[in-house]
Amino acid sequence: MFSSISTAPAKQSVSDTISVLSGRLSSATLLEDRRAAILGLRSFAKDFPATVASGALRSLIGSLSNDGEDVDTVKVVLETLLMLFNPNQDSPEASDEIVLWLADEFTQRQDNITLLLDFLEEADFYSRLYSLQLLTAILSARAERTEDAAVQTPVKAEALVTCADIIKGNTTLQESFAQLQVPSPLSQPSSGARDGGGPDRDSEVYVIDGLLDLTLAVSANDMFDVRIAACDCLKAYFFDHAEIRLHFLKRAIEGYKTGLDETANVLAVLLRPNNDDAIVNPYRPWFAAIITFHLLFNNPEAKRLAMAVTEGDAEDGEEIVTSIQSVAAHLLSGLGREQDSRVATGYLILLLGWMFEDLEAVNDFLAEGSNIQGLIQVVVRPGPADEIIQGLCVMILGEIYEFSTKDSPIPRASLHAILLSRLGKEKFIDRLSRLRTNPFMRDFEVLPQKLDPSSPGRLPEVFFDITFVDFFKDNYSRLLRAIDREPGLEIPVSANGVQQGISRDLVDSLRAQLKEKSKALDELHMASTTLERQLGQEQADHRKSRENAAVDLAKVNATIDAVQRDHAAELDKLRQQLASEQAEHARQLKQATQSKEVELEAGRRKLVSIQEDCKRQIEYTKKTSEAELEKLRRKMASLGDDHEKQLSKASKAAEVEVDRLKRRADAEAADLRATISRLEVDLMKTNKNKAQELHTLQEEHAAQLALTQQQSLAKLEKQIDLAEESASKCARLEKELDETRQDGLKIAANLAEITDAKQAIQTELDDLLMVFADLEDKVSKYKARLRKIGQEVSDGEDEESEDESEDGQGQSDDDGESEDEAGNGQVTASRKTA
Incomplete structure (x- = not known):
């Protein structure tokens, strides 16, 4: 075993x-x-x-x-x-x-x-x-x-969904995916195929064009799953790839402007809708809106490109209508015709994604005042309500108010008043809450977003997109609380680190500066007026002081001239008197000098005569004595020695006599010299006395002249002091006048600077007002254009709205049609105020 x-x-x-x-x-x-x-x-x-x-x-x-x-x-x-x-x-x-x-x-x-x-x-x-x-x-x-x-x-929808899952977020696959070519889904179908079967191989198109054709151009109801899968594949193609999104949008804009192949162009479907086609194929504009929503969502550059798309030729006098205004007009027109709610839902989803955190888009939407009234009328319309449409309309109203400013075409405060008066807080919250609890929104993740095979012939119950559902849930609380936010609290919005629109801080700063400048300007105006009054008063006082000073100066000058004339006359008189006295003294001195000179000359001649007489007498005596001496000598000689004694005695006697005569002559000469000296002394005394008298007269005259001059100078100095005081006062007044003028110039410069700053700020505000005025013109032209195309626009509605806007905005929400007209009046009044 x-x-x-x-x-x-x-x-x-x-x-x-x-x-x-x-x-x-x-x-x-x-x-x-x-x-x-x-x-x-x-x-x-x-x-x-x-x-x-x-x-x-x-x-x-x-x-x-x-x-x-x-x-x-x-x-x-x-x-x-x-x-x-x-x-x-x-x-x-x-x-x-x-x-x-x-x-x-x-x-x-x-x-x-x-x-x-x-x-x-x-x-x-x-x-x-x-x-x-x-x-x-x-x-x-x-x-x-x-x-x-x-x-x-x-074609199987799941295959496209799988393709979308594969390329979504993969940059390399996204870029290479667009290069693929596939048979066009619009080519002639063969028998036995669900979507028409196999097309001709010669009619190949790029896969993106094929997906667009499949999404927008196919209208069969049983192809909905394939269409939505193709739409998902397109969304995956440009998911999280800014360059592809911009390229896709630019191609769409180019195709829209040229008018080529509008069948599969999302912008052509949205901005040039076919109302008859929308009845048969309501998902065509819905898919176009969803694709455009994904292109613009959280993409400021794409929003800017889309906003640049306009209709109308200004050169031909046509009104320029922006893409947002066109979308809003088609939305309200479809709501007025009670179009299939899927079309309106697509437009509303697109506008919600487009205007979120985009001030320019919000202001562009508000530029047409009837847009707000149309949305409010949809919300408050009596009868069976479509929770989805009403909820999305309220969501747009909340979003517009959230991102509006006081510089919007409808100011934030006016928009808040319109929402509270026409809609009310309770109704606002109720409509948003109903949208949130709506099964298509609440159970979106668990509901199959495809055709229900158990209900053939019926449209699918697909209204939303997963991205929009997430967007709604993320911002529901914010938009729900938006109506409670005060109009003065504005929401700053930044895109790529740059604040969008007009900087609220900058505007508030400029307005504060303008207010301060205006206040300073008023103060400067008041100060300038006061200074001008003071300047006028000072100038008047200065003129009066100058006139008084001129009069005083004239008087002083006249007095000075009179004193100078009197002084000159008196001085001339004194000079003449002095000259006459000097002439008299000179004459007397001359006479005295001449008489003394005559006496002196006589004394000199007498002295000379006496000297000559003495000399002659001495010579005579000498000669006589010598003769007698000689005679005696001879006598002595003759008498001999015996007479020597007698001779000596006689000689002595003669010598004595000679000495006596000599002494006598010397005495007489001395007397003469003494007389001459005395006469000279007398002459000197006389000259001295005369000189002293002349000096005394000169001193007296000089003293009298000095006294007169001193008195005249004292008077003149006093008058000069008065004149100098007047001149200094004039100089001081002129200096004050110059300082006042300098202050005036400084004030004028400050006024000019403030005026320039005010003018610059005013220019910016004027530019904004001009934009608002242009928007008002666009409103009137747009209404005229609506009348031309057969749209009902009541002329009396504007007049009634203006009257009601003047009477106030406090009417009840239950007044029906009159309440709508009151709301219109509030918007019109708000726009006029802006």
Whole structure:
């Protein structure tokens, strides 16, 4: 017994094992047995692809059809098939012929390709991934036959959804995806295809154009799932890729402006809608709005490009209508005609994404005052209410108020008053709350966003987009509280780090500066007026002082002239008197000098005469004495020695006599000299006395003249002091006048500077007012244009609204049509105020 157990079983070959597994796969009735057989085949697929393919390929493909509902089995089968297409390189059975044979096996039957395409609809990720990889391998081996088989297969929405999931967020795939070319879904269909079947291969288009055609140009109701999948694929194409979004939008704008191929142009569908087509195919504008919403959402540059799209030619006198105003006009027009709510929902979703945190877009929407009135009328309209439309209208009103400013065409305060008076806080909150609790919004994630096969012929119940639903839930609380925000509290909005629109801080700063400048200007005006009055008073006082000073100066000058004349006359008189006295003194001095000189000359002559007489007498005496002496000598000589004694005695007597005569002559000469000296002294005394008298007279005259001059000078100095005081007062007044003028010039300069600043600020405000005035003109022109195209615009409505705006805005919400007219009047009055 034990010997039989220990005997080893016969060893099977690989081919036998694969044959056994293939037979078990084809004949097993239990799913677990078939799955076990597939797992066994998978273990051989990499190393023995030819053996596995020859024995079990058709069984594996059949298992995909028979066991397609079991995810695990499908996954194992797809993995095995992928291994057959990608065997080990060192396997002896690996060759290109195996791959071609496998591809031929799949492409020979249309059902095989259809089967793989069906797996793209599965929820399991690996089923979709392996199916797509398997299709890629088959396409690489037999491209043309695979394309033909794929074209003959109806387009599956899940395939497009899978494609969208693959390229979404992958920059490389997004950029290369646009280069693919596919047969146009609008080409002539062949029989038997769900969407029209396979088109002509010559009518190939780029995949983006094909997706747009599939989304916008196909109107069959049973193609909705494919259309929404194509829309998802387009959204995935430009998801999180700013350059692709801008490129897509620029192409759309270019196509819209040229008017070429408007069928698949999202802007042409939105801005030039076909009302008849919207009745038959309401999802066409809805898809266009959703695609545009994704292009513009959180993309300031794309919003700027879209806002630049306008209608009308200003050169031909046509009114320029912006893209936002066109969308709003088509929205309100559709709501007025009670168009399918899906069209209005698409427009509302687009406007909500476009105007969110975009001040320029909000102001552009508010430039047409009837837009607010139209939205309010939709919300307060009596009768059965569409919760989605009313909720979205209230959401737009809240969003517009949230991002409006006091410089908007309808100022923030006026808009707040309109919302409270026409709509009311309770109704505002109620409509938003109903939209939030609406099943299509609340249960969006769990509801299938596709056609309901149980209700053929009915439109799908699809109203929203996942991105918009997230946007609504994220901003619901903010917009719900918007109506409670005071009008003075504005929301600053920044895009790419740059504040949008007119900087509120800058405007408030400029207004504060303008107020301060105006206040300073008023103060300066008052100060200038006061200074001008003071200057006038000072000038008058100065003129009066100058006149008085001139009069005083004239009087002083006259007095000075009179004193100078009197002084000059008196001085001349004194000079004449002095001259006459000097002449008299000179004459007397001359006479005295002459008389003394005569006396002196007489004394000199007498002295000379006496001296000559004395000299003659002395000479005579001397001669006589000498003669007598000689006579005596001779007598003595004759008498001899006896008479010597007598002679000596006589000689002595003669000498004595001579001495006596000599002394007498000397005495007389001395007397004469004394007389001459006395006369000279007398002459000197006389000259001195005369000089003293002349000096005394001169001193007296000088003293009298000095006294007179001193008195005159005192009077003159006093008058000069008065004149100098007047002159200094004049100089001081002139200096004060100059200072006043300088202050006036400074004030004028400050006034000019403040005026320039005020003018600059006023210029900015005037520019804004000019823009508002242009918008008013656009309103009137737009109404005229609406009348031309047959739109009802009541002329009396404006007049009644103006009257009601003057009477106030406090009417009740329950007054019906009169309440609407009052709201219109408030908007009109607000716009006029702006």
